[in-house]
Amino acid sequence: MAEQTTFTIAVVGATGAVGQKIVQLLEERDMPIGELKLLSSKRSAGKKVRFKNEELTVEEAAPESFENVDIALFSAGGSISKKLAPEAVERGAVVVDNTSAYRLDDQVPLVVPEVNEDDLQSHNGIIANPNCSTIQMVAILKPIQEAFGLNRVIVSTYQAVSGSGNEACDELEEQTRQYMNGDEMTADQLPVKGDEKHFPIAFNALPQIDSFQENGYTFEEMKMIHESKKILHDQKLAIAATCVRLPIFTSHAESVYAEVENNDLTVNDIQDELERANGVVVEDDPTTQTYPTPLSAEGKEDVFAGRIRKDLDNDYGFHFWIVSDNLIKGAALNTIQIAERLIHNKWL
């Protein structure tokens, strides 16, 4: 039997913030796509999207949509994934799911290719793409864990509104206009569309991303904790997270404190290790004010690390400031990279 050389790819949620970015990146990359199917909710069906000089029509996603699909990239929300991903798998597709629906399922690998590509081999039709804030953190923690051991992580995030979708971006824009015009700001999207209270994000900071859990942490914080342990293969790793939404359109930043198992390391040792890591770029020189920011990382594919400092009291501790475009490596790019590695390794 001849080797398969082109693949039918479906994008579910093609008109959302992440779905649009997936289509854009698929156009830029050289994945061997035979056919691209764009799927969405009924509301967005019928929309036209340009892809490589063709005009594609977005179709309403249904179980039958996945006939003859090789890889289905889902980013239309957890409930759509729960309903349609099994239908896609039943019809022979491999699903890369960008929602939280399957991330902690023992049967589903949770993968950042630079970190745990081998986990892809054990898939049963579904592979989960981690949360945006998790991806960029494990990208820097993995090389450190491998080289120096890793015992403990405390992270405070600085997250962009695009992580909450296009409507949250529109809200930030509208509130910014209202504030600048001296009008009262109106809010109905953030912190969580479905929650009771909404607060303005413009010129503000909201210490709530996703809903609160019974233990007082938000779901976003628990996602970072559980997903990092799974991806780093260390359920005993101590991790704490505080997740904060900010008036930034694109790129998440994180202030990360990490304790290694080695108490005689220098900042240079850490920088050298991160410079060797795939997908990580070190931008770190205080003497020239060199460090990443959300705007400097926007539109780029890497995870940027700067402000690397040794803790002043704990010889095992280091502080980092890491930034990455939450829609690219944090979502669309990592999803596509998973598909690319599946194809490359013949693990479909």
Add this chain to the structure above:
Amino acid sequence: MAEQTTFTIAVVGATGAVGQKIVQLLEERDMPIGELKLLSSKRSAGKKVRFKNEELTVEEAAPESFENVDIALFSAGGSISKKLAPEAVERGAVVVDNTSAYRLDDQVPLVVPEVNEDDLQSHNGIIANPNCSTIQMVAILKPIQEAFGLNRVIVSTYQAVSGSGNEACDELEEQTRQYMNGDEMTADQLPVKGDEKHFPIAFNALPQIDSFQENGYTFEEMKMIHESKKILHDQKLAIAATCVRLPIFTSHAESVYAEVENNDLTVNDIQDELERANGVVVEDDPTTQTYPTPLSAEGKEDVFAGRIRKDLDNDYGFHFWIVSDNLIKGAALNTIQIAERLIHNKWL
């Protein structure tokens, strides 16, 4: 000799972001002011300022300006304080200095009245007002230290541009307009006016507040570390800080991790202790999305604490989200409160 019942107060830097707030708060409070002298640089001299139905003219600050002044409130930058505070003291005034010029001087008490009022007694003419980001943090750490012991603090800040002065606020406003109009953003104030590079703050986050020190930490980060140890009377306290400037006009927020000496505390124990503390308001109920934000704290006098959670791995560790108006408790109010306590205790 009759007891002194009214006092001559001088405000140095009366036209700056903090100076304006000091004048506004002096008008609202019932400090027994006999005469108010407003002083500034040559550039701002001659400006008129309303105070309690009088129109006061701002004068250029000079050594002779402090003749007959009882209390001089300085917030015109470190170099002005270094030059003129000793002149004021020589003429019999007590100086409350809102710059970093004297904060770590062993001869100068560094005071947040709710935290270490008694330190005022040892002054030699100058009392230092701590950095804005320090004040709100020690306000919550002190009651915890007293009740439960305190070993370790890791803080990541979310700081407003007004901490960098009126021109930084103007820059955020101008950049916001430029961005919304699709124009390129121009920057010449932040992160540090005197540094070589400037970056836009609008829709961005800058992990640099004040200049870099030789150890890779910024001066702002080292201020938080050194000042907190001095105010909390514990040079052995382990503290690390990462300070970040955000597109927020007013109020600093901080994600604080603190380790106590007691491993069987609950979140309720911490909340109860903070609720008893002067100047601290607990706004903390995940079930009703109750937590402070920069906008909710703006214009208020207290330090607000929310998102109090026990660490999931360390029984000694707790996480906090604290917010306070950086121009009020973080600067002008604390300065005035120091003066009020000096008068009340007859410690002038």
